[in-house]
Amino acid sequence: MEKYKGENIIDFMKVFKDDESCKSYLAKLKWSEGFTCPKCGSKRGCLKSGHCYECYQCHHVESSTSGTLFHKVKFGLRKAFCIVYEMTASTKSLSSVQMGKRYGIRQATAWFFMQKVREAMKSSQKYPLKELIHVDEFVVGGQEEGKQGRSYDTKKSKAIIAVELSEKEKVKRVYIQAIEDYSAKSITPLFEQHISTEANILTDKWKGYLPLTKRYHIEQKASKGGKNFKTLHIVVHQLKSWLRTIPVAVDKKHIQKYFDEFCYRINRSQSKENIFHKTIERMVNAQPLFHFQIIQKIKV
Ligand SMILES: [Zn+2]
Known part of the structure; x- marks a missing residue:
């Protein structure tokens, strides 16, 4: 086709x-690879008007x-x-x-x-980030915060972000996950689903990352108000300004879907x-x- x-x-x-x-x-x-009837499993059928397929065996008509x-x-x-x-x-x-x-x-x-x-748009998790990765936590929603770092406001959605950077510190790919809290248990799935154990990872000094240092190459560096994670914070800023264009505040339980959409577009911008x-x-x-x-x- x-x-x-x-x-x-x-x-x-x-x-x-x-x-x-x-x-x-x-x-x-x-039907790019042929027809299989979802009712009886037969592979024989023909294309009818209205772009439907009719099964020869059970006469089921399947729409596109x-x-x-x-x-x-x-x-x-x-x-x-x-x-x-x-x-x-x-x-x-x-x-x-x-x-x-x-x-x-x-x-x-x-x-x-x-x-x-x-x-x-959900990630297939087949292509983990494997080069230079910056990881940090942030919050969205609720009252707009004026400071960086971990917030414990319950109205806000907490999230963790991994940004893969090129040698020139340009964004290559991004994954974001909504998290319940900042514990090691909550931040581990982002690593397992999206980051290769071969990657070189930079995080801030948060102790939640410590258990992960056994399996991943993690360097911890003070955030310095975001100065050491400049590109990452630009991405977070873009995400927040996009979310602000949504007039009805995004419900916490649906926030992951918006993260998926945002990352999907960034990861395919090339x-x-x-x-x-x-x-x-x-x-x-x-x-x-x-x-x-x-x-x-x-x-x-
Ligand atoms: Zn059939």
Whole structure:
């Protein structure tokens, strides 16, 4: 299939001119390696009108959206594709309020769909950071704080961030995790899921990192009000200013999804041309997510 490339919105609107063209794109992706019937497992079937596949054996008719994160999108696939495009090809994306206005759908409808897109943006954990990594903790939400470092305000979401830097201290990749507290137990998953044991890691002098020094190359250095973690703090600042553009404060239980979206865009800023296609591909390969699951998803 021809993968959509580019960041030009006029071109994008021409390619995806109606719901049909989006359905066709999904069908090509979904059955790129042939058809397997989800009901009986048969591999024999044929493509019908409306971009559906009919199984020869049990006559089940499978749509291109079923079993994917586009399952039961009721406001039209073209609008759904546009929202994915806004969330990936742009640098900052929009809030669900703005997205709702732009595409003529309810804010809640936009929000639920955007949570599905964020689900597809979750890290695969297959490519751990392996070079020079700076790690630090920070808080978001609640009253805006004027100081760096660990805060114990319960209204705020606590988080830990790992930034991989190039030799020139440029950001290469970023991972952020919401944490319950600053204990070694809470900060360990970020290391296990996103950092290679071969990496050279710099943290501040927080004692929570000490148990990790057995397995990881960790150097501890005083933060000096953030001076020793300059690039990292620029990233945290970008994250916070993006979160502030969201009019309804982000609920603590959903904050991880916003971190995932933020990191997903940063980590693909060198391959912006392909980011839309890659996201659609992830959404087709993911399991559908229902509204009750989105509401229940409390990970923090
Ligand atoms: Zn079948």
